[in-house]
Amino acid sequence: MKNENPFDDLEIDPRLSGRELTKRIRKIIEKAPADERAEIQANWEKLTLREDQRIHHALLAHPRPESASAREVSTLRTNVPLPTSKLQNTAVSLTRADVIVWDEAAVSVQHLIPRYDQGK
Amino acid sequence: MSRMKWWSPAHQALLNALDAQDVVPGLFLLLTGGALQANEKDTRRLRDWPEALHDSASWPILAAALTSGTRDHEVWNQAQAQGFTDRAAHHNALLLLELSDRLTQGRRFDESLRCVRWATTNWAQLYESGYLAALTKDLDPQLPEDATAEIVSGLLCPALEERRQRVIEELRKSSADMDAAAITHSQDWFDVWRSFTPAAQRAAARIRQTVAAYDQSVSQLVAQQMTKAVSDLDLTTAQDLEIEAPLRQTWRQIEALRFPAPAMAEMIGTLISTLWSLRRVGRDTTPAFNTLVDLGILLAPHLGRTIKSGESIGQNSRLGDLYVFRAERERGEARREYLVLALDFCPGHRNASMLMSYLHLHDVQVGMQDLAKTIRPASIKATLKAVHGHLKLAEAAFPLNEDLAGHTERFQKACLKNKIDPRSFDEK
Numbered sequence: 001m002k003n004e005n006p007f008d009d010l011e012i013d014p015r016l017s018g019r020e021l022t023k024r025i026r027k028i029i030e031k032a033p034a035d036e037r038a039e040i041q042a043n044w045e046k047l048t049l050r051e052d053q054r055i056h057h058a059l060l061a062h063p064r065p066e067s068a069s070a071r072e073v074s075t076l077r078t079n080v081p082l083p084t085s086k087l088q089n090t091a092v093s094l095t096r097a098d099v100i101v102w103d104e105a106a107v108s109v110q111h112l113i114p115r116y117d118q119g120k
Numbered sequence: 121m122s123r124m125k126w127w128s129p130a131h132q133a134l135l136n137a138l139d140a141q142d143v144v145p146g147l148f149l150l151l152t153g154g155a156l157q158a159n160e161k162d163t164r165r166l167r168d169w170p171e172a173l174h175d176s177a178s179w180p181i182l183a184a185a186l187t188s189g190t191r192d193h194e195v196w197n198q199a200q201a202q203g204f205t206d207r208a209a210h211h212n213a214l215l216l217l218e219l220s221d222r223l224t225q226g227r228r229f230d231e232s233l234r235c236v237r238w239a240t241t242n243w244a245q246l247y248e249s250g251y252l253a254a255l256t257k258d259l260d261p262q263l264p265e266d267a268t269a270e271i272v273s274g275l276l277c278p279a280l281e282e283r284r285q286r287v288i289e290e291l292r293k294s295s296a297d298m299d300a301a302a303i304t305h306s307q308d309w310f311d312v313w314r315s316f317t318p319a320a321q322r323a324a325a326r327i328r329q330t331v332a333a334y335d336q337s338v339s340q341l342v343a344q345q346m347t348k349a350v351s352d353l354d355l356t357t358a359q360d361l362e363i364e365a366p367l368r369q370t371w372r373q374i375e376a377l378r379f380p381a382p383a384m385a386e387m388i389g390t391l392i393s394t395l396w397s398l399r400r401v402g403r404d405t406t407p408a409f410n411t412l413v414d415l416g417i418l419l420a421p422h423l424g425r426t427i428k429s430g431e432s433i434g435q436n437s438r439l440g441d442l443y444v445f446r447a448e449r450e451r452g453e454a455r456r457e458y459l460v461l462a463l464d465f466c467p468g469h470r471n472a473s474m475l476m477s478y479l480h481l482h483d484v485q486v487g488m489q490d491l492a493k494t495i496r497p498a499s500i501k502a503t504l505k506a507v508h509g510h511l512k513l514a515e516a517a518f519p520l521n522e523d524l525a526g527h528t529e530r531f532q533k534a535c536l537k538n539k540i541d542p543r544s545f546d547e548k
Binding site: 011014015018027051052054055056058059060061062063064065066068069070071073077079081082095 | 137167168169172213258
């Protein structure tokens with residue numbers, strides 16, 4: 001199966017409604033270099049001309065909620081609010097999530113954290 | 121994991137991105153037996169996958185495997201047995217189908233088949249749980265029921281259709297360029313879908329139809345190519361190699377396709393009519409004639425199997441013809457073996473019966489020659505009895521055999537000479 005799903009190509013959430021989709025793709029086109037716009041336009045048409053096609057492609061696209069944003073990690077990192085809590089509230093067992101919050105402290109505690117968090 | 125009160129969507133997005141960087145490459149290696157590495161786009165596309173896996177009962181198995189770095193595919197089987205959430209199964213189903221394709225392109229056929237099998241397990245879960253129908257409703261709450269069912273049931277057909285197109289392209293290539301192993305692999309790939317029986321009846325039916333359309337189209341193509349190539353030949357003037365080439369190509373295609381019954385039926389039909397045509401123009405002692413017979417003999421066990429199973433209908437006499445053509449090149453027991461096969465598939469096959477009758481008459485002849493050297497009355501009687509048996513077999517095989525009368529007459533004279541009533545052999 002060729003990976004030519006428009007949702008995957010455009011890196012957008014397949015669960016967006018038709019209206020949200022149009023809004024999002026318009027933004028993508030605005031930011032895209034001129035030579036990429038035609039391809040984006042083609043994908044837009046694939047998703048908006050026929051409702052059954054939009055749904056078909058959405059079902060064949062990887063779920064991509066906001067929490068699975070395709071932005072660069074460095075951008076995602078800058079989006080994280082600065083920690084406001086105090087270290088004494090730290091959970092006894094640290095997870096990767098804790099490290100993200102205490103990004104500054106990450107380097108020193110990294111070795112304490114299981115590589116693959118097995119808890120839920 | 122702990123959810124702190126100041127945890128925000130931005131935290132979650134970063135966490136998922138970092139988890140994907142850690143988890144996705146390892147899972148790619150596990151799923152593909154080390155054959156494929158995740159690229160940066162894969163990791164970005166699959167940022168939701170680790171969290172979905174994390175929520176699945178199978179996660180501890182996968183986490184342990186990722187820590188150990190194993191690429192043992194049994195790990196995924198064990199994880200699958202523990203179960204995935206529907207969201208994880210959705211990722212799995214899509215990714216495994218895609219990986220199967222990428223592995224096919226890299227000629228990692230075993231790994232590709234494993235992935236498509238795993239993919240079907242996940243697709244079956246999504247159909248059975250109603251996830252796909254529910255997701256469709258979420259995507260468009262106004263969509264009528266029937267339209268929803270139509271989209272969901274036909275969801276996988278384009279992937280099968282795309283694979284069909286690739287097999288067709290491969291079959292259109294010349295004999296030298298055709299990738300037989302890739303075709304066989306795709307046939308195996310379709311076999312996986314043949315056994316895909318999701319609980320959703322409509323989806324199961326659509327897959328069955330798509331697989332059937334594939335079967336039909338590949339057989340049709342093989343038949344069309346062969347028919348055209350053979351009909352372009354002038355059998356009176358064509359070189360041996362020119363005559364052999366189309367059917368050699370057909371044989372390679374059919375072998376690559378693992379002997380589909382309709383294609384075999386077309387091939388045996390064309391083969392037999394070509395053999396008869398060559399005989400009519402007096403070219404039945406050429407190497408080409410023998411080569412075509414030998415190609416047919418390669419096909420025969422496979423065609424025979426489908427005849428016995430009822431999958432091939434109306435091919436019995438063609439197979440009978442083929443065995444007779446092959447028998448003609450032999451003498452004695454070797455000839456008898458081919459004739460037995462011909463009569464097994466086509467009882468009453470005229471030429472096979474006639475040749476078999478002559479074989480029995482040959483036994484009669486040998487018996488009569490033995491008689492001339494026999495002196496003891498008991499031996500004479502035993503020899504005549506054997507000759508009588510061969511005569512009966514010759515008659516039963518082909519009553520119209522013109523040589524029967526002469527042999528019967530000689531036998532009766534021998535009986536008379538030895539004062540034995542020939543009817544005495546009939547009594548027992």
